[in-house]
Amino acid sequence: MDGFLAIYIVMLAAFTGYEVISKVPVILHTPLMSGSNFVHGIVLVGAMVVLGQAEGFMEQLVGFIAVVLAAGNAVGGYVVTERMLDMFKSSSKGEK
Amino acid sequence: MNLFVEIAYFAAAILFILGLKQMSSPVTARRGIIWAGVGMVLATLFTFAHPHINSNYLLIIVGIAVGGGLAWKTGKEVAMTDMPQMIALYNGMGGGAAAAIAAVELIKQHPMSFTVQLMAVFGALIGAVAFSGSLIAFGKLQGIKQLRGAIRFKHQQRYNAAVFVTLVWMAFGITTSSTDYGMFTLFLFFALALAFGVMMTLPIGGADMPVVISLYNAFTGLAVGFEGFVLDNPAMMIAGIVVGSAGTLLTQLMAKAMNRPISNVLFSNFGETSGEAQEVTGSMKAIEAPDAAIMMAFAEKVIIIPGYGMAVAQAQHKIWEMVKQLQERGVTVKFAIHPVAGRMPGHMNVLLAEAGVPYDIIYDLDEINEEFATADVALVIGANDVVNPVARTDPNSPIYGMPILNADYAKNVIVVKRGQGAGFSGIENHLFFADNCRMLYGDGQAVANALIANMKEL
Numbered sequence: 001m002d003g004f005l006a007i008y009i010v011m012l013a014a015f016t017g018y019e020v021i022s023k024v025p026v027i028l029h030t031p032l033m034s035g036s037n038f039v040h041g042i043v044l045v046g047a048m049v050v051l052g053q054a055e056g057f058m059e060q061l062v063g064f065i066a067v068v069l070a071a072g073n074a075v076g077g078y079v080v081t082e083r084m085l086d087m088f089k090s091s092s093k094g095e096k
Numbered sequence: 097m098n099l100f101v102e103i104a105y106f107a108a109a110i111l112f113i114l115g116l117k118q119m120s121s122p123v124t125a126r127r128g129i130i131w132a133g134v135g136m137v138l139a140t141l142f143t144f145a146h147p148h149i150n151s152n153y154l155l156i157i158v159g160i161a162v163g164g165g166l167a168w169k170t171g172k173e174v175a176m177t178d179m180p181q182m183i184a185l186y187n188g189m190g191g192g193a194a195a196a197i198a199a200v201e202l203i204k205q206h207p208m209s210f211t212v213q214l215m216a217v218f219g220a221l222i223g224a225v226a227f228s229g230s231l232i233a234f235g236k237l238q239g240i241k242q243l244r245g246a247i248r249f250k251h252q253q254r255y256n257a258a259v260f261v262t263l264v265w266m267a268f269g270i271t272t273s274s275t276d277y278g279m280f281t282l283f284l285f286f287a288l289a290l291a292f293g294v295m296m297t298l299p300i301g302g303a304d305m306p307v308v309i310s311l312y313n314a315f316t317g318l319a320v321g322f323e324g325f326v327l328d329n330p331a332m333m334i335a336g337i338v339v340g341s342a343g344t345l346l347t348q349l350m351a352k353a354m355n356r357p358i359s360n361v362l363f364s365n366f367g368e369t370s371g372e373a374q375e376v377t378g379s380m381k382a383i384e385a386p387d388a389a390i391m392m393a394f395a396e397k398v399i400i401i402p403g404y405g406m407a408v409a410q411a412q413h414k415i416w417e418m419v420k421q422l423q424e425r426g427v428t429v430k431f432a433i434h435p436v437a438g439r440m441p442g443h444m445n446v447l448l449a450e451a452g453v454p455y456d457i458i459y460d461l462d463e464i465n466e467e468f469a470t471a472d473v474a475l476v477i478g479a480n481d482v483v484n485p486v487a488r489t490d491p492n493s494p495i496y497g498m499p500i501l502n503a504d505y506a507k508n509v510i511v512v513k514r515g516q517g518a519g520f521s522g523i524e525n526h527l528f529f530a531d532n533c534r535m536l537y538g539d540g541q542a543v544a545n546a547l548i549a550n551m552k553e554l
Contacts, residue, residue, distance in 0.1 A: 003211060006325060006333075013321075013334045016113055017341030024120040025460070029346065029435075030442035034183050035119045035129055036342050037313050039112050041136060041186075042335040043193045043320045045105075045143040046327050048156050050200045052149025059200050060152065066196035067159030073190035073316075074140075075164035078133050079171030080182055085119070085126045087176075087449035 034081040041074025104142035105331035111135030112335050116342065122455050139331050163189070176450045177407045180443060181237035184309045187316050188230025194223035194319035195286070201326055202282055205275045212326055213274075217267045219322030221289050226315035228293030233309055236297075246301040253363060259292050296362070304361045306436060306443075307350045311358070314343025350436065376529050380516065383534035385543065388510050389550035393421075395472035397428045399464065401501055402444045403437050405478015405514065409540030412451040415477065418544050419453070421551050430467070431458040432501050434482035465502050474506035476527075478513070478540050484525045495523060509533040512543045 024032055047070040051063030111131045118128030140160075143149070149156070167186060174182050198220035201208075208216065235243040266285045270277045300308055321336025351358045383391075392398050400419070406412060419429045431453065437444045445458060459467075468474060476483055483503040486493040503509050504527050511528060513535060527533055536543055 006211075009330075009333055010321070010337050013337035014341040017116075017338035017343075018345050020113065020116045020120065020338070021342040021345045025122070028120060028122060028125060028442060028445075029350070030179070030183075030446050031125060032116070032119050033310055033313055033343070033346060033442075034179070035116060035132065036317065036339045036346075037183055037187045037190070038129070038136070039116065039132055039335050040190050040313075040317045040320045040339045042108070042112070042139060042331055043190050043197070043316075043323070044136075044160070045139050045146075046197050046320070046323055046329055046332050047159075047193050048140070048143050049146055049148050049327055049329065050197050051152050051156050051159065052146065054152060054200060059203055060155065062196050062199050062203065063152070064155055064159050066193045066200065067156055068163035069189040069196065070193035071160040071163030072167040073186050073193060074136055074167075076167030076171045076182065076186035076189070078129065078136070079168055080174075080179060080186065081129045082126075082133075083171070083176075084179065084446050084449075085129055087446065087452075 031081060031084045034077065034084060038074065038077030038081050041070065041077050044070035044074050046070070098145055098147055101142045101146050102330075104138050105329070108135035108139035108331050109334040111138070113338060116338070175410075176447055177410060178238075179446060180305070180309065180438075181234045184230045184233040184237065184305075184312070187309065187313050188227045188234065191223040191226030191230060191312065191316040191319055194316065194323045195220045195227055195289070197323045198223065198326065199282075199286060202270070202277075203279070205277075207275055208326070210271065214271045215322040216326045217271050217285075219319045219326065220286065221263060221267055222315050222322070223319030224286060224289035225293035225296065226312040226319060228290040229297040229315075230293075230309070230312045232294055232297040233305055233312065237305055243298075247298040252295075252299055256292070256295050259288060259295060263288055263292060300361065306438075307347060307358065307361050310343060310347040310350055311362075314340050314347055317341075317343050376524055376526055378529040378531065380528050380535050381533070383510060383536050385536065385538075385546035386550045388534070388536050389547045390554065391508060391510065392427065392473050392475065392547070393425055393551050393554050395427055397430070397467075397471045398422060398473045398475060399430050399432050399468060399471045399503075399506065401432050401434070401437075401474060401476045401479050401483060401503055402448070403434075403477065403479025403482060404443075405480075405512070406540050407438055407443065407447055407478070409478065409542075411477065411540030411544050412447045412453075414541050414544035414548065416448070416451040416453050418548050418551070421548060425551075429457065430464060432461070432464045432468075432503075433458060434461055434479070434501050435499075437479055437482050461499060461501060468502045468505040471506040472508060474503040474509045476503055476509065476511045476513075477543075480513075480525055481523060483527050484523060485530075486523065486526050489526075493523060503527060504530055504532070507532065510536055512536045512538065512540055514539060 047066035051067050054060045054063040112135050115128040115132030118124040198216045201216050317336050317339030321333050324332025324336050422429050433444045483501050485504050487495045487498045487500045509532055
């Protein structure tokens with residue numbers, strides 16, 4: 001990717017991350033940390049691409065490890081976050 | 097790249113950002129994680145159509161099944177109290193994956209532009225540190241004996257600094273050598289990076305783990321973003337950098353809540369402050385459950401301060417049962433949560449939410465601190481340092497300046513505690529010796545049971 005375009009993407013993404021988090025109430029810090037932990041599970045697609053073009057034992061082995069670890073990050077991150085958020089209820093009953 | 101893959105990645109990036117945004121309010125938080133989940137499934141499925149994937153389909157599917165299956169099982173089964181270490185574990189896996197991606201790219205020794213190679217190498221470094229560091233954090237929180245507490249030895253920081261300088265030097269060496277680096281150098285680089293993650297985390301005590309986990313979360317995000325550039329993968333770039341910056345901010349918020357700069361957490365001299373600590377005056381006075389029950393049942397306002405002790409005792413359900421009893425009697429009950437109570441920020445909120453406590457009777461430090469003066473009873477359950485008044489009064493104390501919950505301003509303070517020892521940080525708590533404070537000894541759950549039983553008899 002073109003160098004400057006990449007820098008623009010980094011800058012905008014960094015601002016986005018900052019903005020999204022900056023107004024979070026303390027009670028959601030853990031779920032949000034868990035949620036962002038899930039989001040970087042997107043590393044799975046990279047691991048898939050790398051394994052998909054791996055040649056030879058060494059590349060395949062390390063690529064396979066990458067896929068296993070990444071899948072663990074994505075799935076585990078989702079399950080844990082979902083379980084946590086599932087428990088947030090309001091005292092005003094009837095509201096779902 | 098295939099147009100459909102491009103579109104799927106674009107949609108995933110949008111869903112991730114919107115999902116995170118929704119997760120920042122309790123009302124929409126559940127929808128947020130589902131949106132992000134849809135984005136992830138979309139991106140993963142369409143990646144199978146990625147033009148660069150042309151072999152090893154079976155290995156990919158087996159890998160996803162193995163990693164995903166194990167994570168699914170452990171994630172579903174783990175107790176709510178153990179959530180922090182699971183987050184550390186899954187986060188470490190992500191960092192490891194990013195490092196492994198870099199490893200494959202570097203093993204190939206295909207020519208890359210200088211910037212891309214720089215990204216690959218430093219992404220590898222950061223990812224590897226996040227991997228091994230998170231595993232140590234996991235071990236510490238899991239209570240593995242050999243890892244407990246802060247492990248320190250002489251000149252530790254000098255060794256760490258030496259390893260770090262070597263790593264950066266090697267990273268630049270590999271980057272500038274184009275494809276001329278040897279496999280052994282590469283291997284050594286990764287081994288050293290993994291070792292550094294371990295060395296960096298060992299000296300940090302359990303009380304600081306929240307900040308550390310959050311920091312490694314940001315690290316992993318950054319590493320994923322870097323490797324996204326290497327693979328020319330916009331979904332990884334955007335998601336990684338967003339998490340990297342969000343995680344950094346979250347880390348700062350946490351460190352700020354503890355009134356310690358991040359550098360202080362990482363290169364800590366905790367508990368090594370000079371000067372004599374203030375002498376404790378007075379003595380600890382015990383109270384029995386029946387008296388404590390009466391005190392609360394006939395109060396107008398009770399503020400409950402939970403801490404890690406509540407998590408250990410799994411007492412949150414019983415506490416909520418007790419609160420409901422008090423509410424039936426017309427007592428106003430509020431929960432006060434210190435930002436760093438427990439092992440992660442928001443740890444207590446999650447546990448209380450699990451027990452069914454509605455989030456609108458749970459208050460932050462800033463929201464509730466002025467109310468202690470009007471409270472009849474402050475009930476401290478398994479919290480210690482976050483209510484220690486020396487943070488206000490004793491400049492020689494290691495926690496001096498940390499914002500605390502002003503439990504000591506309440507008319508009466510009841511502290512539920514298992515024994516007489518000092519807290520996690522080993523600092524004597526002056527609150528326990530105050531005139532308006534009574535100690536209710538016992539395990540959190542047992543005490544809550546006793547309180548409920550006694551209230552029923554009133």
